[in-house]
Amino acid sequence: MLQEFIETVVKNKEVFYLEVDESFAMCGSQAFYIEETKEAIPVALFWEDEKKAVACKADEWAKGIVKSATLEEFIEICFGMQVETMAVGIGFNADLSGGEELVPVELIKALIKEIDRTKTAVTFSDSFESLAQVKQLLNQIELDITDEEAL
Numbered sequence: 001m002l003q004e005f006i007e008t009v010v011k012n013k014e015v016f017y018l019e020v021d022e023s024f025a026m027c028g029s030q031a032f033y034i035e036e037t038k039e040a041i042p043v044a045l046f047w048e049d050e051k052k053a054v055a056c057k058a059d060e061w062a063k064g065i066v067k068s069a070t071l072e073e074f075i076e077i078c079f080g081m082q083v084e085t086m087a088v089g090i091g092f093n094a095d096l097s098g099g100e101e102l103v104p105v106e107l108i109k110a111l112i113k114e115i116d117r118t119k120t121a122v123t124f125s126d127s128f129e130s131l132a133q134v135k136q137l138l139n140q141i142e143l144d145i146t147d148e149e150a151l
Helices: 001-010 051-057 071-083 104-118 131-149
Strands: 016-022 025-035 037-048 065-070 086-090 100-102
Touching: 001 071, 001 104, 016 051, 016 071, 016 086, 016 131, 025 051, 025 086, 025 100, 037 071, 037 104, 037 131, 051 065, 065 071, 071 086, 086 104, 100 104
Parallel strands: 037 086
Antiparallel strands: 016 065, 025 037, 086 100
């Protein structure tokens, strides 16, 4: 599932989401939680295919609006989610089955690996000037995580 998501998003340079109440469609994590409180962290949901996003317009997301983000915007969104202690959900069905939850930096690493492998051109316009700058920040985050784990 992850590999198909990565390949499709990089190839099409687009990802889809449901906007619900001016935010992403969300659910509570089944895999990640805040250690101190044991509270599930929020998971923002994304799809590599517009039809899959449309199929999830049900129940609490029935009034959701299908929107898209460019590959570059999605990478920036994932960095923001990392800072906000959120997870990324991919491939979920309307009943929240069939999906996969990921730590945002792990998804960014997989996207960058595919961008490099396919030599996909990317142009950032907001937080980053280049893919090299994205890689630099990713390396810094990984060093910070390693330092925290060593404590």
